[in-house]
Amino acid sequence: MQAVAASAMRIADLPGPAGLPLVGNAHQIRLPHFHQQLEAWREQYGDAYRIRVWTRRFVVIADPQLAAEALRDRPGTFGRTARVSLAATEMGFGGLFASNGERWRRQRPMVMAAFDPGHVRRYFPALVHVGHRLAARWRRAGDAPIPLQADLMRYTVDVISGLAFGTDINTLDGEGEVIQQHMDKIFPALFRRTLAPFPYWRWAKLPSDRRLDRHLAAFSAAIQEFIAAARARMDADPGLREAPRNLIEAMLSARDRHGLQDDDVAANVGTMLLAGEDTTANTLAWMLYLLSRHRWALERATAEVRRVLGDDRVPARIEQLEQLEFIDACAHETMRLKPVAPLLPQQAARDTTLGGIAIPAGTMCIFLMRAPANDAKHFPHPAAFDPDRWLREDAATTRRVSMPFGAGPRMCPGRYLALLEIKMAMATLLGGFDLLSVAAADGGEVSERLSFTLTPTPLAMRLRAR
Numbered sequence: 468m469q470a471v472a473a474s475a476m477r478i479a480d481l482p483g484p485a486g487l488p489l490v491g492n493a494h495q496i497r498l499p500h501f502h503q504q505l506e507a508w509r510e511q512y513g514d515a516y517r518i519r520v521w522t523r524r525f526v527v528i529a530d531p532q533l534a535a536e537a538l539r540d541r542p543g544t545f546g547r548t549a550r551v552s553l554a555a556t557e558m559g560f561g562g563l564f565a566s567n568g569e570r571w572r573r574q575r576p577m578v579m580a581a582f583d584p585g586h587v588r589r590y591f592p593a594l595v596h597v598g599h600r601l602a603a604r605w606r607r608a609g610d611a612p613i614p615l616q617a618d619l620m621r622y623t624v625d626v627i628s629g630l631a632f633g634t635d636i637n638t639l640d641g642e643g644e645v646i647q648q649h650m651d652k653i654f655p656a657l658f659r660r661t662l663a664p665f666p667y668w669r670w671a672k673l674p675s676d677r678r679l680d681r682h683l684a685a686f687s688a689a690i691q692e693f694i695a696a697a698r699a700r701m702d703a704d705p706g707l708r709e710a711p712r713n714l715i716e717a718m719l720s721a722r723d724r725h726g727l728q729d730d731d732v733a734a735n736v737g738t739m740l741l742a743g744e745d746t747t748a749n750t751l752a753w754m755l756y757l758l759s760r761h762r763w764a765l766e767r768a769t770a771e772v773r774r775v776l777g778d779d780r781v782p783a784r785i786e787q788l789e790q791l792e793f794i795d796a797c798a799h800e801t802m803r804l805k806p807v808a809p810l811l812p813q814q815a816a817r818d819t820t821l822g823g824i825a826i827p828a829g830t831m832c833i834f835l836m837r838a839p840a841n842d843a844k845h846f847p848h849p850a851a852f853d854p855d856r857w858l859r860e861d862a863a864t865t866r867r868v869s870m871p872f873g874a875g876p877r878m879c880p881g882r883y884l885a886l887l888e889i890k891m892a893m894a895t896l897l898g899g900f901d902l903l904s905v906a907a908a909d910g911g912e913v914s915e916r917l918s919f920t921l922t923p924t925p926l927a928m929r930l931r932a933r
């Protein structure tokens with residue numbers, strides 16, 4: 468990243484869609500389809516253009532090299548937008564994802580340690596246990612349609628609370644009220660608030676804001692329970708202060724030594740639940756949908772799982788998951804076509820230039836992450852579902868352009884866990900069941916909706932136990 472050169476192009480000189488006097492381009496944007504609108508404008512205006520939403524000006528960048536350059540230059544030059552930070556902090560999630568600068572720097576190593584491959588591998592027996600519960604849940608469903616995303620979210624929340632909080636909340640065996648039903652409302656609300664023209668809810672609350680407050684209160688009570696349980700374990704066994712076994716214990720023991728506050732601990736517990744739930748569950752939902760539409764790939768994936776598992780119906784050893792090459796390729800191909808983060812908004816923390824464009828401090832940049840990964844310039848037959856492109860010799864180039872976990876120092880710390888969870892769920896499903904169908908629960912078309920993450924229309928899955 469260079470300092471601003473006198474010859475740099477001004478944002479006002481970039482091409483972009485014409486807007487109306489007051490609203491700019493706001494009237495052309497429907498939030499659930501914001502990403503598709505930005506991708507369509509990219510076809511017209513190229514890899515760098517500008518838009519205005521009310522008073523806020525955005526530079527939209529779809530060049531993968533420039534995106535990687537900016538994402539690497541964090542926390543110094545770019546960071547999460549002030550809107551995301553503020554809206555998340557107001558809702559109680561001012562943890563790692565929403566922080567910038569020193570506050571981010573202080574938290575990142577702790578989170579990285581909690582999700583490092585060595586730690587995640589030690590958790591594997593508990594993951595096997597959750598896999599068995601998922602299989603049992605699906606066997607209980609029999610021939611009935613399975614609400615795919617809802618079940619997958621039970622799975623991901625059970626995994627994350629076991630791994631990061633040391634609490635077995637077991638929502639997979641339950642049917643009633645679960646923590647996920649609050650998270651379902653919180654994530655989309657956070658997204659809406661980050662793009663709202665002004666923060667009206669600070670002055671007057673609509674009925675939807677009051678409902679959100681109730682969900683936030685219930686969610687916060689659940690978080691406090693995780694923290695209280697961890698405190699009780701640490702009081703009973705003071706040795707855990709020196710050798711914490713999971714993220715929540717690490718944060719509690721670092722609280723005194725590294726100046727973390729109670730609020731930081733709660734904010735990160737909430738952050739991990741949100742960041743770990745929706746992302747992995749929706750990636751799995753998209754993957755099952757795409758496999759159901761490409762029967763040849765489904766058959767190959769099924770054959771691979773059954774060969775590797777032998778007599779097991781649920782994986783018993785991590786080495787089995789590590790042999791699932793084709794499943795791994797299917798996961799990457801799914802994240803190329805349906806990345807849960809098709810765009811990454813960032814705000815410039817200081818004056819800079821990016822690709823010859825002068826970017827003053829405070830400018831909002833939106834990096835389009837899916838567009839280049841679906842461009843014939845970088846990928847032959849970009850619209851095809853072709854997992855083999857990840858197994859070919861030139862896969863390294865493929866990986867440089869498709870960046871589903873982001874890039875640079877803020878790259879997703881949960882990526883190793885996410886891929887392991889994905890393989891565990893897929894092996895449990897294909898090992899123990901035949902996948903009959905995945906379709907929109909209402910019988911209509913399956914479409915994309917952006918609500919912080921890219922989600923499919925609610926899906927129903929049918930299985931037959933082997």
Ligand code: HEM
Nearest residue numbers: 564739742743746747750808872873874877878879881885
């Ligand atoms: C398939 C699943 C997942 C995908 C596609 C995904 C994707 C992403 C992306 C794109 C980012 C932004 C990276 C950037 O700014 O460069 C991110 C950040 C983050 N992810 Fe994930 N993620 C997944 C699963 C998880 C899991 C399982 C966790 C663990 C709980 C997690 C925790 C986080 C956190 C805490 C951040 C913020 C990191 C920071 O700002 O330093 N994610 N993720």
